[in-house]
Amino acid sequence: MYDLIIVGGGPAASAAAVYAARKRLKTLLIVEEWGGQSNVSADVQNWIGTPSISGVDLAKNFRAHVEKYKDNFLEILFPARATSLELTNEVVEVKLAQRGNEKQIVQGRAVLIASGARRRTLDISGAKEYDQKGLTYCASCDGPLFADKDVAVIGGGNAGFETALQLLAYCKSVTLFNRTEIFRADEVTVAAARAHPNMRILTNAVPTAVVGEQFVTGLKWKDTKTGKEELLPVEGIFVEIGLLPNTEWIGDKLEMSALKQIKVDPKTQRASHPRVWAAGDVTNGLYHQNNIAAGDAVKALEDIYMTLHRA
Numbered sequence: 001m002y003d004l005i006i007v008g009g010g011p012a013a014s015a016a017a018v019y020a021a022r023k024r025l026k027t028l029l030i031v032e033e034w035g036g037q038s039n040v041s042a043d044v045q046n047w048i049g050t051p052s053i054s055g056v057d058l059a060k061n062f063r064a065h066v067e068k069y070k071d072n073f074l075e076i077l078f079p080a081r082a083t084s085l086e087l088t089n090e091v092v093e094v095k096l097a098q099r100g101n102e103k104q105i106v107q108g109r110a111v112l113i114a115s116g117a118r119r120r121t122l123d124i125s126g127a128k129e130y131d132q133k134g135l136t137y138c139a140s141c142d143g144p145l146f147a148d149k150d151v152a153v154i155g156g157g158n159a160g161f162e163t164a165l166q167l168l169a170y171c172k173s174v175t176l177f178n179r180t181e182i183f184r185a186d187e188v189t190v191a192a193a194r195a196h197p198n199m200r201i202l203t204n205a206v207p208t209a210v211v212g213e214q215f216v217t218g219l220k221w222k223d224t225k226t227g228k229e230e231l232l233p234v235e236g237i238f239v240e241i242g243l244l245p246n247t248e249w250i251g252d253k254l255e256m257s258a259l260k261q262i263k264v265d266p267k268t269q270r271a272s273h274p275r276v277w278a279a280g281d282v283t284n285g286l287y288h289q290n291n292i293a294a295g296d297a298v299k300a301l302e303d304i305y306m307t308l309h310r311a
């Protein structure tokens with residue numbers, strides 16, 4: 001029986017594992033892949049204390065930092081994947097799949113879920129080919145590379161409009177594509193974007209193909225009202241069509257938001273079951289960044305430690 005089971009391998013799980021080990025909690029960390037989502041980033045420039053680092057090196061640092069604490073208290077299963085969760089008042093059970101050992105079940109007094117999320121990806125011609133060659137899923141990471149350039153944002157929710165507002169600070173022009181006439185974003189955010197002279201908003205506009213040479217040169221799109229196809233010359237395309245939380249393995253064991261994110265108390269990161277905490281992009285927290293994920297996890301660990309010691 002572990003004190004704590006942590007699921008994940010990104011900034012949230014790595015921060016949690018370091019704190020758990022230092023607090024001498026008997027911990028099992030289940031890691032499918034080290035580093036998390038920004039693994040694919042060429043240059044992460046806002047991991048505090050590190051002005052510039054590739055996603056691959058950031059993942060190596062997470063792993064090295066966590067493995068430094070591998071001892072009688074911290075056990076790491078890698079590569080391994082949590083496949084289901086069972087909860088009672090006394091114990092948490094995680095079923096996991098590991099090569100050569102398909103049906104292992106582990107038990108703990110508490111679980112911290114940090115299995116993160118994945119971006120909903122754009123499924124049109126050229127989108128895969130130009131991924132990270134002008135097409136990106138993260139404005140705070142890659143936006144400054146497009147200073148003084150014409151760019152497009154795909155998605156009319158809050159994420160799309162907030163991305164547009166960030167880009168307007170330094171891009172030459174921003175064109176936002178929305179599938180319908182109705183925006184899912186808050187009206188104030190839409191109004192702020194509309195007020196900017198370099199902003200253009202297209203409604204009933206569906207992107208159909210990313211075009212380019214070595215890098216992106218344009219975005220083809222269709223006006224669904226007129227049926228007319230056009231080409232917008234841009235050097236950058238920012239896709240904000242939603243995040244998919246990695247919560248399928250949890251089933252209906254916890255309260256989730258409509259987007260299937262784990263609902264947590266933002267003061268403590270507690271989920272709806274008294275033995276479950278969650279941190280980072282897997283939660284219904286409003287903002288998603290590496291520093292936030294790590295901070296959430298540290299907050300959770302402080303609360304887990306206090307809870308287990310009170311019990």
Ligand SMILES: Cc1cc2nc3c(=O)[nH]c(=O)nc-3n(C[C@H](O)[C@H](O)[C@H](O)COP(=O)(O)OP(=O)(O)OC[C@H]3O[C@@H](n4cnc5c(N)ncnc54)[C@H](O)[C@@H]3O)c2cc1C
Nearest residue numbers: 008010011012032036037082116117141280281288289290
């Ligand atoms: C392309 C891109 C670039 C980004 N760049 C930046 C940036 O520059 N700066 C910044 O602050 N933020 C950036 N972000 C956002 C940032 O990456 C996320 O906010 C952050 O990674 C969230 O961390 P997390 O630990 O909550 O989850 P994730 O990073 O999603 O990590 C989840 C981990 O859990 C593992 N996992 C999933 N399911 C299971 C399971 N069932 N069992 C075991 N393990 C599992 C996954 O393999 C993964 O390692 C970027 C995001 C993207 C998509």
